[in-house]
Amino acid sequence: MTKITLDMHSTGQWIVLTEASLYLLDMDARTITRSPYGGMGPDSKDTKLLVASLRQDNSALPLVDLLPVKTGEPMSMIVDVRKDGFLTSRHTTHVRMFYPTTQQ
Numbered sequence: 761m762t763k764i765t766l767d768m769h770s771t772g773q774w775i776v777l778t779e780a781s782l783y784l785l786d787m788d789a790r791t792i793t794r795s796p797y798g799g800m801g802p803d804s805k806d807t808k809l810l811v812a813s814l815r816q817d818n819s820a821l822p823l824v825d826l827l828p829v830k831t832g833e834p835m836s837m838i839v840d841v842r843k844d845g846f847l848t849s850r851h852t853t854h855v856r857m858f859y860p861t862t863q864q
Contacts, residue, residue, distance in 0.1 A: 766829040766858055773861040776835060779853035780811045783835070784861075791820040792839060814850075815841050831855050 766774055766785070776783040784793040795818055796811040822840040824847055829835050835852040842848075 768826050776858040777856045790823045792823045793820045829855060829858050
């Protein structure tokens with residue numbers, strides 16, 4: 761069984777599901793898009809989690825750095841939210857799963 765790795769050396773598009781949001785990472789374009797939903801997915805029965813809105817939700821943001829993504833741990837990244845070079849560090853709730861959108 762091959763271990764799937766997602767970090768700044770990865771290519772292609774990836775889905776990351778956390779306890780609170782879905783992230784689309786385009787590692788070729790170096791962008792990340794956050795879509796908050798408050799649980800494991802739109803059909804999740806886990807609706808008790810309150811989810812904060814963040815600046816530029818549902819917008820592709822420049823991804824400057826990404827620590828290796830691990831299931832069961834928060835995802836940590838540096839993004840250019842304002843798109844002016846003033847960088848923002850973001851940390852997610854725990855990653856439930858992640859996978860490439862196409863065969864890598």
